[in-house]
Amino acid sequence: MNGRRLVMVAALPAALVAMIAMRGVATPRPSDYDAELARFSSADLRNRYLRATLTGDFGDYRLAEQALERELAASGASQALLLARATLAFKLHRLPKAKRDLALLPETDAVRALRADVALMEGRYADAARAYESLAATSPSWDNLARLAYFKSKTGDVAGADRLYAAAQDELTAKELRSYAWVEVQRGVMRFEHGRYAGALAHYERAERAYSGWWLVEEHRAEVLHGMGRTRQAVALYRKVVARTRNPELFGALAAILEDEQPEEARALYAEAGRLFAEQMRIYPEAAIGHALRFQLSRADAAPELVALARRNVALRPNAEAKLLLAQAYLKSSQPAPARAIIAEIATTPWRTPELARLQRELAAR
């Protein structure tokens, strides 16, 4: 042990005491998320837009959409505004609207990428694959590499996806730590989906270091902690995220954990989730429906409108993921035959996820 370490060890108890004493008086440094959110507080379009994309809150999205429409009315349909509106429409799963605006725009990398995203959302996998491969080859920016990685992760090439995500991260600098954290989350999700919880947690923890305080990271950490049996930590984290985001899906996730031990609180949380989902469905039904559907599927009893909801979801975005939800809705409603047909249909596409494999096993066992 060198001299410096000796000094550190000797000073550790005093430092601990000082830290504890200071806990009550020191002003904590705001998290990266809070600091960035504070910068997006004004009401102009750019800040409204950035705030919405950061919080994921439907109310913020509505304000951003209103600001965008105001700007379009005031200054006309410039290419920048049209692209922003197409992107917003895509994020809200309003695919026809996104396509209408995209049709008015010249063929830039950003437009090609968004068109490919729409193709993926519509289940046109060959079109999406072609465009993603081409973008990654000709314009290998971090986001285009991440797009291709996501596609590969959903079509069975997990190792290839991880390599591409790593390549995407290598394109990012210290000025883009939120994007870096986002890619870390994707790498964690891939591992989580394949049951590799420790690996997933390591990625989520690195994401937290890169960009602290982001609810997106915290809720994924909570999810994997629960999977690892570290329920108390998961519950504490979920409570924090739920209080911050009022995200109904996370209310549902927390309720599911508490259901056995604290049934009353779980009931209240489920009720709140239902109320919040109803509110989201009122604001942006296309964006809310898939999440609401998953919530319904997670409940013990099948809601009477479950299959209708799932069909509506498929009509909005006819992709394998939506069809998988429809198959699950059929199964939950004790209709295995149409569920089998849908699963067979998905099997003809390149979509290969652990969720699909699980459902195939479940059907085979019946």
Add this chain to the structure above:
Amino acid sequence: MRQSRALLLVVASAVLIVALVTGAADHNDPNAVNAIFSDNRPNGADLYDMFGHPADDRSRGENVVLALTFADAPQTGVLDTDVLYRIRIYPTPRPVRPSGDNASVSSYVAYVRALKDRFETFKGGEVRVTTNAKGEAKLSFVGFPGGNFAAVVKQNTAAAATSPGGQRILMYVGGRDDAFFNDLPGFFRSINYGPEFYKVNLTQPEDLREMPIPKTLLALEGNGLFNDPEDPAEVNPDKPPLPPGPYTWKGNRYYKDEKGNYRFVYSGRDARAGLNVNAIILEVPLAYFTKSPRTDRVVNTWGESWVLKASDKVDTIPDRSGFTDKVAAWFSNMFSGDGSFDEDLTHYKRVDTDGLPFSDAALSERHDDRQLGADNFRLAPHFINRFGHLGWGFGPSITALGLPTCFDHSGVTVSTLRFYKDPLHAFPRVKRCFFQELNMPPGVVWNPKRLNIPLRRAADIFIPNVNAIDMDTTGTWPFGRRFEDQVATRFLSVFLDHTKSCAGAPCNLETLGQQSLWNAAPIEPKTPPNPLRNDKPFLRNFPYMASPWPAGGYAGQ
């Protein structure tokens, strides 16, 4: 187990956010009044200028003065610790121009190839500069015959170090007044550059940058998009939105006022007056850079900025998720104090390069993939095409003012929009501009020893993208770049015919800087395009650049 959610939603979110808020380089050489693109804040990786000339005081031997300037972000006198700067230095003998008629594409290609071979085997050295959060800078001198060494200096303070060979090296890292003085909005007006005057994001289509309108020195009649907007405010301006297109020009003549005068697109005002930069300034004996100072008379230099990769940055961020982690981090910080320097180039990503003034803004069009530093040889065909494009804009403007131009525009009477894809088509139009010798101004002492130093030509200047400092000259542009050089006006003078007379004297690099010429020209305002001197006098001694204005929270020495 809860299923993973629709992550595509987040893909788009993340991408859009990064497009709007991250700091890419504008590739401002020279610097803009602001970060030109609406979504791109000034950042320390955005290099502005690479100055360099022989030191005037030869009492301590032959020394080279070098200064790399860049955006004063996060603020004047405070450098971004995530950015690594390199000043690369390659002394060579003065190139010998091939004899005979070389005004052909093939001879130009041969010339470029010869240079390319030289620079590809470049074994020169570099000064690598990193900074820490304690206000210190580490300068590592690597690969020079004078021996490797490093010095840690306090920022905003001139310092000296002694090399292993005993040579005295002067260093300054910190904030200074911006030594560049010009009417950059005028330049952007001349090339109809949308992002300077309107809200245009870095991620928007490239045809919203230089609009498809002829380049011009004189306002085009009916070009409302660029004739009327005010010059933008200094930093983070609230620019008007870009009006709906099409962004073209349908007119056929220059605008004239009721007195028959043209309207100059330039105002002559100093867009950088009162503004600062951060800078790395060095004064180094030539004999430290080369073993053969008698024959290596040209010091080729350029700057590069590299930004720390995200993954390496994360490695330096302590885990603060738990209370014990917080204690450990706090405790560790007590002892470390963020005083470390990361000089490992593999941890960084190159963002910007800077050698010649206007190489990015005028010739490389600020493209990220053209940030090649000295290694820009592959751009030679592009430069011929680009010169042709610029010539069709500026050439007729020069003719309209009654001045001779080197560009062959076949007698058109107004600036014309023309693009070239094949350098063989552009070359006949530009060859005189490319290969004419550029006259130095009569009153300027540039060759004090009266040696047989050939005048430089555009063909020699722009490839490679380096500041080539001729140690036998005073280092005034294009034989280097002195702080007091008005390079913007000199760049425009490249389009004059230097074999002819301008207002009674041979056209030269300062012709367009003469007030008398403008007094006699049918134009308003009657001013040289750019200011004639800096807003603050330069210093006679190191660090030469004037002290910074008390702005941005900084009021240093």
